Amino acid sequence: MNFVPKMNRRAFVIGTAAAGGGLALGIPFGGALAQSAVAGDLHEQLTSNELGIWVAIKPDDTVCIRVVRAEMGQGSQTGLAQLIAEELEADWSKVTTEYPTPADNVKRKRAWGNYNSSGSRAIRESHQYVREGGAAARMMLILAAANEWKVPASECTASNSTITHTASGKTTTYGKVAEAAAKLPVPEKPALKNPKDWKIAGKPLKRLDTADKVVGKMMYSIDYTMPGMLSAAIKDCPVFGGKVTSFDAAKVSGMKGVKKVVQVDDKSVAVVADTWWQAKTALKALPIVWDKGSNEKVSSASIAKWLEEGLTAETKFVGNKAGDAAAAISGAAKKVEAIYSYPYQNHACLEPMNATALYTADKCEVWTSSQNGEAAYAAAIAASGLPADKVGVHRLMLGTGFGRRTRSDYVTEAVLIAKQMPGTPIKLLKSREEDMTNGVYHPVTQCKLTGALDKDGNVTGLHMRISGQSILAYARPEAMQAGADPITFQGLNPGGAEGVFGYDIPNLLIDHSMRNPHIPPWFWRGVNNNQNAIYLESFIDEMAHAAGQDPLVFRRKMMAKFPKHLGVLNAVAERVGWDKPAPQGVFRGICQHMGYGSYVAAAAEVSVSGNKVKMHRIVAATNPGHAVNPAQIERQIAGSFVYGLSALFHGGITIKDGAVVETNFDTFGSIRMSEMPKVESIIMPSNDFWGGVGEPTIFVAAPAVLNAIFAATGKRYRTFPLKDQNLQIA
Amino acid sequence: MVRLNINGKDHHIDVDPNTPLLWAIRENIGLTGTKYGCGIAQCGACTVHVDGVATRSCSYPVSAAANAKIVTIEGLAQNGILHKVQKAWIEHDVPQCGYCQSGQIMAAVELLKNKPKPTDADIDREMTNICRCGTFQQIRAAIHAAANA
Structure with a gap:
């Protein structure tokens, strides 16, 4: 032992x-x-x-x-x-x-x-x-x-x-x-x-914490080791909801280093070996028969069709309402309408999910990286079946989280494997392929927006119908309110401190038709603000152009009651030089949003040549209330563009035969040095509230660039990722 | 048995010759500064120097490295003195989560060896590792600083 x-x-x-x-x-x-x-x-x-x-x-x-x-x-x-x-x-x-x-x-x-x-x-x-x-x-x-x-x-x-x-x-x-x-x-x-x-x-x-990171000494969860430790590689049923029918352990048990083949739970099998590479090699050779369940015919296309029906279906889930949007739209001098959609996204933390667990009859310890130590602790208690005072979870550094590491499935799995080998420490590491195809995903939605303009180009009404997946229905069903998911409306709320809709539109209706495909959704950096900001800020831009007005001026007319939203918008407009012409061949887009208590705005300068978008310059402003460390806020702002624009251009998880298609960074790409736009930050705390920093800027990353692409090309992109429309970063 | 010379020290390890160098370094030698990110030479978190050449060790069989001099992030400092790239990384507070930074640093060291005064275009071309946190602006500044150190 x-x-x-x-x-x-x-x-x-x-x-x-x-x-x-x-x-x-x-x-x-x-x-x-x-x-x-x-x-x-x-x-x-x-x-x-x-x-x-x-x-x-x-x-x-x-x-x-x-x-x-x-x-x-x-x-x-x-x-x-x-x-x-x-x-x-x-x-x-x-x-x-x-x-x-x-x-x-x-x-x-x-x-x-x-x-x-x-x-x-x-x-x-x-x-x-x-x-x-x-x-x-x-x-x-x-x-x-x-x-x-x-x-x-x-x-x-x-x-x-x-x-x-x-x-x-x-x-x-x-x-x-x-x-x-x-x-x-x-x-x-x-x-x-x-x-x-x-x-x-x-x-x-x-x-x-920098010194250890430049010499290879920082201990991430994946680096943890202990005497006698074995490593495990895991394979889940490729179709979510499916199960293990059988596997032939004898086929691999003689392979070098292999110690045991275990069924982890009803959906996954793991090989335990002296080293992870041996475990992964044996797992690849292990014959597994799956019961793929009832979702084998689901595809991105079938999901899209189902969501499309939700764009016009009856629904009672209302997130924001003022006046009579339907009447305003039917009486509009000019009606503007568009349908957008946003795909699944994988978190793709560079350090794949992993945890080390040691189980004995009277104790269970876990060493892992988690965004929520208490949730990891609760998962270890539940999986071990031991009382809380016999269970411990030790924290190690996270190779990013982005929301993925608020879920403790990898802790549960590590403990379930360790329980089958009492006394032996087991390190469970998901391969990149397993991490990408059996994770949890930014949810899929579509949005139909209908806007009403009067004869002077003023917005008199807006209906924003969101159709698609609820995160809470899967992740925290106890937090649902009368069957509805309030966080569907992030950044679109009529009030509160989290994320207020920043436009004064007399007749407004924002509602949600919930449709939950079998792909498990989860919180992904920025969560529902991502697509909500893309939908709203792209469409505001569409209405501005339909009204023949400058997108900044058009926004400002509706923002008098929202001085903090307006403050960040004005700040980026001034810094980017909105009132002066852009350099030859360069076009601008602008947007704003509020979420996690903070106000953010961005302006992008791009040029488009053929199918290549060059992002020359981004100006981004944030009012997080209090700026505790401006240097780190600046890094979160720049990093938000990398993460958000990676998803916009290179990301997107597609579903085929009920399973995830993308397996690695070759098909689910991430922005690299040459693609990184120059990001200028404006940090403008007003010192009268406390807002978040790690996520807010991601809301404005995509819409600023999309509006600039429209300015450059006259083409409005409404489905993503842009790689599927043959649009790439230069 | 495969002989590996890592950071100036010989190791004799019993592994399948097809084992990627990354896993031999991490699991058989026990040096964990070199990271696993993708396993298909896409992300660069596993970058080490093989005979002075920045190499994605996740896709490089250990058998091919048998007679090479391998340097990992742990071997970059000499006699306790950090490499100028490491110093620049600290000075510019480059890492966020830091997971990719061993690979970024190893790539930057090779870039500066081949191009002592790299332009932004050189950096764009040669620094191809993924950073999900998005530290590229700090990496660029730190490389220029190291070039001028």
């Missing part, structure tokens, strides 16, 4: 710190739970001298900031640490981060709150309590120093991890008073700084 070795450096650090006089409280919980859980294995070795839950200080002045939201490249780890360090008045050069495991969180009654990093929520939904955590820790440190000096805390100040008693000139450092401070009560609801006074937050600081 293999027991888990301590791979964690922190265990060593804690041990030596304790020996050196720090509090010997390495494990943050005690009693029966700790003993039953083979202490320390299922939990992170958190630093002692805890000042509340968000900060711990070591005697050598190292500032350990706890970050529970997942870091997948979007920079939240650094941003959250900045917010805490700001209130803490910490020396930024001494800041490190550490991760309480989901099991730690459960033990502390979810003191650290939500672990989920999706919906661009890591900062916007935790800024308040993490800043309060930093401020409380600062107050404890100051009080500890004041007590030592026997002076009032009010006479002491803190800056750069140093506490000063102004009158006497005495100073001390955080590390020296941390042990005493850790024994003080944690102040509740401490006052926070005015963001105008920020010195660490709000600054374009470098990320905390």
Whole structure:
């Protein structure tokens, strides 16, 4: 039987710190739970001298900031640490981060709150309590120093991890008073700084995690290894909903390195071998008979036909309504109509889904990369069948997430395999082909838009009928509202803080005819804002041209009631020089959208030669409320164009015989260096709300370029990806 | 047994000669800085140097590398001193998730060896690795910085 070795450096650090006089409280919980859980294995070795839950200080002045939201490249780890360090008045050069495991969180009654990093929520939904955590820790440190000096805390100040008693000139450092401070009560609801006074937050600081990434030392989930570990390759039934009928293990069991062939669940089979390459090679040779179920005849064409019927079907699912759109349309001086569609997309995280699991009769541990540690923990508990206090999930770095890693199917599968080989650590890795053909997908929809213009070219009415797939119906059926999926209408809402429809149209109807094909849908960076922004912003452009008006002027007329939407739109118009002619042969498109609480706009400059689109320049503005790290926001903005335009031009998942056709990056492409447009960012926080950053800009990536392509060619593209229409990036 | 010389050190490993070099490096040698992304030489996350040539190791059989000098991301620094490309990557805060960056760095090192002062067009032509985070602007800036270092 293999027991888990301590791979964690922190265990060593804690041990030596304790020996050196720090509090010997390495494990943050005690009693029966700790003993039953083979202490320390299922939990992170958190630093002692805890000042509340968000900060711990070591005697050598190292500032350990706890970050529970997942870091997948979007920079939240650094941003959250900045917010805490700001209130803490910490020396930024001494800041490190550490991760309480989901099991730690459960033990502390979810003191650290939500672990989920999706919906661009890591900062916007935790800024308040993490800043309060930093401020409380600062107050404890100051009080500890004041007590030592026997002076009032009010006479002491803190800056750069140093506490000063102004009158006497005495100073001390955080590390020296941390042990005493850790024994003080944690102040509740401490006052926070005015963001105008920020010195660490709000600054374009470098990320905390770069050094290991340039020398190959950063440990992603795929890199995790342990003594005695075996590797597993998995194959799911190619048709979603199908099942394994039988497989002939004897055909491959003699192959080099092969240890076992297992049925994972009713739909998948795995080969376990000494190495993953051996497992994958044997899996390819394994005869498997599938029961492909009832979806074998479904194709992209049959799905499209079904969705098309939804464009005119009766429906009660209304997302936004004002006045009487039907009457306005029937009485219009000019009617404009168009039908759009948006395909399935794969997340295509560069690190394919994987997890390592070790199962014994009384314990199950998982090492993986997840956007939601608590969801991974819940999946491991369910799959293992063990009580929560005998299960642990350890976090490793994510080779991107994009929403895919909010789903824990790969954790479940790893545990189900490990359960069949108790005592042996199993690393399950999906091949790229398996990751692409048996994933979960950005959902498929179509949209029929009908607009009414009066004789002066004003929009008097708009009906936007969405037909297609609901994510929640599959992913979170408990979140459906009276059978309807509210997030279908992302960015089209009449109000609220998430994503408000930014045009004042007197007669408006936005509704949804739900049609759920058998392809499993999921949250994909930007989620339904992607196609909603393409549909709406392309069609607004169509109406502007039908009215014979400039697309920017046309939009502005309808946006007086939406100053923040208008603010970002005006910012990109000014920077791109909308009121001046574009360079010879270059054409512009513009658009705006709001989602995940933030306001975004973009202008694109393109030229089109034959079937080649050259994207010369993109100007993108975002108002995320507060800009915690402008350098990382700039990277999220530029990266959103890469991800969004990859999907627009090169992406698209097609369905044939009930299964996914695209298997790899040769058929599901991704933008490369030569195709990357130059992206100029305008970061314009208005400091009166907190919005997201990781997703919003993707909403405007495609529509800005599509509107520019129309300006260049006079052709309106309404189905995607553009490769299917023989349009490529130059 | 196959002999592999990786980062100046000989390894003798017992693998099928058709095993891709990537998996020999990751699983048999235990150097995990070289990444798996696609397995069909599309993404470049597995880029290593084989006799000085940037090579997509996922599609390169270990048998073909038997007499070659192989350098991986772990072997790029010399005597504890980072390569100028690695330094530029840190200076320009290039990585987001970082998963593709071993391959990007290995590709950039070869580019600078062949073109010490690359133009943007050279970078467009030679830097063909996928980055799903979209760090291309930082990569470009870092390559120019390394060229001038």
